[in-house]
Amino acid sequence: MTDPFVVVGADAAGLSAASKFRREASDREVVVFEKGRWISYAYCGMPYFVAGYVDRMSDLLSLSPGEVDERGIDLRRGREVVAVDPDAKRVTVETAAGDRSEQPYDDLLVATGARATTGPFDVRGVDGAFTLHDMDAAAAIDAYVADPEAYDPERADVSAVDRERADRNATMSAPETAAVVGGGYVGVEVAEALAERGLDVRVFHRSGHLLSPFGETVGTRVEEALEAEGVTVHTDTPVEALVGDDRIEAVEVGGETDGASPERIPVDMAVVGVGIRPNADLLDGTGVDLGPGGAIRVDDHGRTSLPDVYAAGDCATARHAVTGEPDWTPLGLTANRAGRAIGATVGGDPTPVGDIAGTAAVKAFDTEAARVGLLDPEAAVEAGFAPVSETVTAGSRSGYYPGAAETDVTLVADRDTGRLLGGSVAGTDRAAVRIDTLATAIEADMTVAEVERLDLAYAPPFSPVWDPILVAAKVLNGTLDG
Amino acid sequence: MTDPFVVVGADAAGLSAASKFRREASDREVVVFEKGRWISYAYCGMPYFVAGYVDRMSDLLSLSPGEVDERGIDLRRGREVVAVDPDAKRVTVETAAGDRSEQPYDDLLVATGARATTGPFDVRGVDGAFTLHDMDAAAAIDAYVADPEAYDPERADVSAVDRERADRNATMSAPETAAVVGGGYVGVEVAEALAERGLDVRVFHRSGHLLSPFGETVGTRVEEALEAEGVTVHTDTPVEALVGDDRIEAVEVGGETDGASPERIPVDMAVVGVGIRPNADLLDGTGVDLGPGGAIRVDDHGRTSLPDVYAAGDCATARHAVTGEPDWTPLGLTANRAGRAIGATVGGDPTPVGDIAGTAAVKAFDTEAARVGLLDPEAAVEAGFAPVSETVTAGSRSGYYPGAAETDVTLVADRDTGRLLGGSVAGTDRAAVRIDTLATAIEADMTVAEVERLDLAYAPPFSPVWDPILVAAKVLNGTLDG
Numbered sequence: 017m018t019d020p021f022v023v024v025g026a027d028a029a030g031l032s033a034a035s036k037f038r039r040e041a042s043d044r045e046v047v048v049f050e051k052g053r054w055i056s057y058a059y060c061g062m063p064y065f066v067a068g069y070v071d072r073m074s075d076l077l078s079l080s081p082g083e084v085d086e087r088g089i090d091l092r093r094g095r096e097v098v099a100v101d102p103d104a105k106r107v108t109v110e111t112a113a114g115d116r117s118e119q120p121y122d123d124l125l126v127a128t129g130a131r132a133t134t135g136p137f138d139v140r141g142v143d144g145a146f147t148l149h150d151m152d153a154a155a156a157i158d159a160y161v162a163d164p165e166a167y168d169p170e171r172a173d174v175s176a177v178d179r180e181r182a183d184r185n186a187t188m189s190a191p192e193t194a195a196v197v198g199g200g201y202v203g204v205e206v207a208e209a210l211a212e213r214g215l216d217v218r219v220f221h222r223s224g225h226l227l228s229p230f231g232e233t234v235g236t237r238v239e240e241a242l243e244a245e246g247v248t249v250h251t252d253t254p255v256e257a258l259v260g261d262d263r264i265e266a267v268e269v270g271g272e273t274d275g276a277s278p279e280r281i282p283v284d285m286a287v288v289g290v291g292i293r294p295n296a297d298l299l300d301g302t303g304v305d306l307g308p309g310g311a312i313r314v315d316d317h318g319r320t321s322l323p324d325v326y327a328a329g330d331c332a333t334a335r336h337a338v339t340g341e342p343d344w345t346p347l348g349l350t351a352n353r354a355g356r357a358i359g360a361t362v363g364g365d366p367t368p369v370g371d372i373a374g375t376a377a378v379k380a381f382d383t384e385a386a387r388v389g390l391l392d393p394e395a396a397v398e399a400g401f402a403p404v405s406e407t408v409t410a411g412s413r414s415g416y417y418p419g420a421a422e423t424d425v426t427l428v429a430d431r432d433t434g435r436l437l438g439g440s441v442a443g444t445d446r447a448a449v450r451i452d453t454l455a456t457a458i459e460a461d462m463t464v465a466e467v468e469r470l471d472l473a474y475a476p477p478f479s480p481v482w483d484p485i486l487v488a489a490k491v492l493n494g495t496l497d498g
Numbered sequence: 499m500t501d502p503f504v505v506v507g508a509d510a511a512g513l514s515a516a517s518k519f520r521r522e523a524s525d526r527e528v529v530v531f532e533k534g535r536w537i538s539y540a541y542c543g544m545p546y547f548v549a550g551y552v553d554r555m556s557d558l559l560s561l562s563p564g565e566v567d568e569r570g571i572d573l574r575r576g577r578e579v580v581a582v583d584p585d586a587k588r589v590t591v592e593t594a595a596g597d598r599s600e601q602p603y604d605d606l607l608v609a610t611g612a613r614a615t616t617g618p619f620d621v622r623g624v625d626g627a628f629t630l631h632d633m634d635a636a637a638a639i640d641a642y643v644a645d646p647e648a649y650d651p652e653r654a655d656v657s658a659v660d661r662e663r664a665d666r667n668a669t670m671s672a673p674e675t676a677a678v679v680g681g682g683y684v685g686v687e688v689a690e691a692l693a694e695r696g697l698d699v700r701v702f703h704r705s706g707h708l709l710s711p712f713g714e715t716v717g718t719r720v721e722e723a724l725e726a727e728g729v730t731v732h733t734d735t736p737v738e739a740l741v742g743d744d745r746i747e748a749v750e751v752g753g754e755t756d757g758a759s760p761e762r763i764p765v766d767m768a769v770v771g772v773g774i775r776p777n778a779d780l781l782d783g784t785g786v787d788l789g790p791g792g793a794i795r796v797d798d799h800g801r802t803s804l805p806d807v808y809a810a811g812d813c814a815t816a817r818h819a820v821t822g823e824p825d826w827t828p829l830g831l832t833a834n835r836a837g838r839a840i841g842a843t844v845g846g847d848p849t850p851v852g853d854i855a856g857t858a859a860v861k862a863f864d865t866e867a868a869r870v871g872l873l874d875p876e877a878a879v880e881a882g883f884a885p886v887s888e889t890v891t892a893g894s895r896s897g898y899y900p901g902a903a904e905t906d907v908t909l910v911a912d913r914d915t916g917r918l919l920g921g922s923v924a925g926t927d928r929a930a931v932r933i934d935t936l937a938t939a940i941e942a943d944m945t946v947a948e949v950e951r952l953d954l955a956y957a958p959p960f961s962p963v964w965d966p967i968l969v970a971a972k973v974l975n976g977t978l979d980g
Binding site for chain 1: 551
C-alpha cells in the first residue's frame with residue numbers, strides 16, 4: 017500500500033474519516049480534496065446565525081484548516097475531483113484555473129454531500145432571493161436582512177466568506193416582509209430566524225401540513241407555534257414563481273384546491289428550500305450502484321459497489337433500522353458517524369457505519385418536535401408492515417408541578433408483531449430529547465408492549481409517573497389488543 | 499369465585515390494581531382497606547409543596563375517595579388489616595376503635611408501602627424535628643416553616659389533614675436554620691425546599707458524597723449545586739443525636755474521620771430521612787418468602803410465595819433488568835405499574851409486572867441528575883460482572899448554541915461482554931430525561947458498541963452532533979477495546 021487514502025469533500029463525513037484514519041494508521045497518508053474554500057462548518061447552525069442567536073460565523077466552524085493540518089491531514093482546498101477511474105484507482109483533480117492532475121489512491125471516500133433544490137425557479141440573479149445552503153448564503157442573508165446603517169460585517173468573520181456578495185447585500189434597503197418557500201425543517205428554522213430579525217414572515221408549503229416527514233400531529237403543532245409568534249403559514253399552497261427582475265417583488269402562489277387563479281403576494285425577500293439532492297454525479301459512468309433518492313448505495317461498512325471506493329454523508333445511503341433496506345435521510349450525525357467508521361475501517365479496524373432510524377428534531381420558537389422511524393403509514397405498508405398508530409397528549413411533568421406542558425406523542429406499530437415502527441414527540445417542555453428513547457427502542461426491535469414496561473425516570477419536575485411515551489405505548493397496546 | 503379481590507393499602511399500587519381490576523372484570527368485587535385517612539397522594543410531590551412550588555395540598559391528590567367510589571371500588575378507610583390467614587384465605591380487619599372482623603378473599607394484594615427510618619433517633623415529641631414521610635408531616639413542616647403571622651391554613655386544604663398538628667406548628671416562631679439529616683434524594687429535595695423558604699440549611703450525610711446510589715460524579719455535582727444556592731453540605735458527617743427537650747435546639751455531629759469530639763450545631767429545625775424500610779410485617783408468621791431489604795419477594799407476575807397472595811409497590815421486590823434477580827428499589831412508577839399489572843392478572847388477563855432498571859431522577863435547583871442500572875462497581879462485581887466505567891463531560895447542545903451546558907455522563911459496562919450495566923447523567927440542560935435512553939438500552943441488553951451507534955436526535959438547540967451519551971459510549975468503548 018503505497019498510495020494514500022483519498023477523500024473527496026472536507027465536511028462532516030470527509031474530515032471525520034480523515035481524522036479517524038490518521039489516529040488509526042498514523043504512518044499512512046490521507047489527502048482530502050475540497051473544491052471550495054469552506055471546510056467543516058455547521059450547516060445546521062446557519063438558521064441560528066441568521067436569527068442572531070449566534071454572534072459570529074466563526075462559531076459555526078468545527079475545524080479550522082490549521083487544526084486539520086495539525087491532525088496530519090493533507091487538505092487541498094480549491095481542488096475539485098472531476099473524475100474517478102476505479103480500475104486504475106485514481107482520481108482527476110482540477111483547480112479553479114482549470115489545471116488538471118491525477119491522484120492515485122489505495123482507498124477512496126466520496127463525501128460530496130448534497131445540494132439544495134429550488135424547484136421550478138432559479139434564485140440566481142434575483143436580489144433578495146436566496147437558498148440557505150452554504151455559509152456564503154448565510155452571510156448574504158444576514159447582510160440583506162440588516163438595516164444598511166446597522167450592518168456589522170464582523171458577524172461574518174471567516175476569511176473564506178464571499179465578502180463582495182455579503183457587502184453588496186448589506187447595501188440594499190432592509191426587507192420588511194419575507195416568503196419562506198417550503199415548510200421542511202430548514203424552512204421552519206428560517207421562518208423563526210427571520211421573524212426574530214423583525215420581518216413579517218409567510219411560510220408557503222405545498223402539502224397539507226408542515227414538516228411532512230414528522231407527521232400531521234407535529235406539523236400542525238409547529239404551525240400553531242409559528243402562528244403564535246406572528247408567522248403566517250400557508251399550507252396546501254405551492255409557490256409557482258418568484259416575481260421580480262433584479263430584486264424580488266412578490267411570490268406567485270398557485271390556485272389552491274378550489275381552482276382560483278394564481279395570486280401575487282408582495283414580499284421583499286424569499287428564501288427557497290424545497291429539498292436537497294445527493295451529489296452523486298462524480299461517479300457517473302463508473303457503473304456504481306445507486307439507491308433511494310439517487311444516493312450512492314453503500315453496505316454496512318460504507319463500501320460502494322466499486323472496489324475500494326467508499327461513500328458517506330449526504331451523498332450516500334444508510335441502512336434503515338426498521339426496514340433493513342438502504343435509505344437516504346441525510347443528517348449530520350449519520351455523516352459524522354459513517355465517516356468516522358470508514359476512517360477506522362480503511363485504517364485497519366473494520367467498523368460498521370451503523371443503522372439510521374431517521375431520527376430528527378427541530379424547534380419553532382419554544383416548541384420542540386422530533387420524529388423517528390417509519391411514521392408515514394404508506395411507507396410502513398410499502399415496507400411490508402401493517403401499521404397501527406395512536407396519538408396521545410400527556411403532561412410533561414406531574415400535573416401539580418409548575419411548567420408541566422402538554423406533550424403530543426404518536427407511536428406507530430406493526431399490527432402482526434407489535435413491533436414499534438416509528439414515533440414522534442412535540443411539546444414545549446423537554447419534548448425533543450424524549451425521541452431518543454424511541455430511537456433506542458426501535459434500534460433494539462422492541463415491541464410496544466416492551467416499551468410500555470420500560471422503567472423510565474419519574475420525578476415530578478421532569479416527568480409524570482407515566483411518562484408521555486409510556487402513556488402512548490399503553491394506549492397503542494390497548495388498540496393492538498382490541 | 500364468590501369472594502372479592504382484597505387489596506391492603508390505598509396508595510399507588512393498591513388503587514392502580516383495584517382500578518385496573520374493575521375495568522377488566524366489571525362484575526367482580528374489589529375491597530380496598532386503608533388504615534389511615536389518606537389515599538393516593540403524590541408522595542414525590544411533598545418537597546415541592548414544602549418549597550411552595552405547589553400552592554395547595556389538594557393538588558397532590560391523584561384520586562379522591564369520590565373518584566375511587568365512581569370506579570366501583572369498595573374503599574374502606576380507617577380499617578387496618580392486622581392479619582392474613584393464607585390457608586383460610588381471609589384477612590382480619592381492625593377499626594381504630596379496636597373492633598375486629600374477618601374478610602374472605604379470592605385473591606389478596608398486599609400494597610402496604612414502606613416507612614421512613616430515622617436511624618438512631620426519634621423525632622416524636624420534639625417540636626421542630628420531622629420526617630417527611632406523609633402528608634400530615636408535609637402540612638406540619640409547611641406550618642412550622644411559615645411565619646405565624648403569615649401562615650395560610652388554606653394551603654393544607656384536604657379534609658384528611660391532621661389540622662391540630664398543623665395549627666400547633668403554625669403557632670411556633672418561624673425557624674431560621676435547619677438541618678437535613680441524610681443526603682439521599684428526599685434529603686436533597688427537602689434542602690432545596692427549605693432554602694426556597696428562606697432558611698439557612700445544612701445537609702448532613704454519612705458517606706463521602708450525596709445521593710450514594712447516583713455515584714460520586716452526580717453526588718459531587720449536586721453538592722456544588724446546593725452550595726451555589728447557599729446550602730451547606732457536610733459529607734462524611736453522620737448526625738449522632740438531635741438535641742432539645744421540647745423543641746429542637748441543635749444537632750450533634752460525630753467526630754469525623756480525624757477523631758475529633760462531637761460538635762453541637764444549633765438549628766431551629768431538623769428533617770430526618772435516613773432511609774425507608776418495607777412494611778412487610780403483615781405477613782409475619784405466614785412463612786412468606788422475603789427478598790432484599792426484607793421486602794416481600796414476588797415473581798414476574800407479582801405473586802408472593804403464598805397462594806393467591808400478591809404484593810406490589812414499596813413493600814415488594816421487583817426483578818432487576820440487569821441482574822435478573824429480585825431487587826428492592828421502591829419508586830413510584832414501579833408501584834403504579836406493578837399494581838396495574840396485578841389488577842389485570844387477577845382480572846383474568848395475565849400481565850407481567852415488568853422489570854425495573856433502578857431508574858431515578860432528582861433535581862437540586864437548576865441541576866438535574868439521574869441514574870439507572872448497576873452503577874456501583876461493588877454491586878456489579880457482586881452480580882458477577884467485571885465493571886469498567888468512564889465519565890465524560892460534554893455539551894448539551896451544539897457549542898455555538900446559547901444555553902449549551904456541561905453534562906456529565908457516566909457509563910458502566912461489563913468488560914467481558916461489553917454489555918451496558920448502568921449509567922448516570924447530571925447537568926442543567928435537559929440532563930435528567932436523557933437517562934431514559936440509557937434505561938431503554940439497558941432493558942434491551944445493549945452493548946456499549948451498540949449504544950455508540952444509536953441514531954440519537956441531533957439538532958443544535960437540543961443536542962450536539964454527538965450527544966453526551968454517544969460521547970460517553972465512544973470513550974468507554976475505547977477503554978474496552980484498549
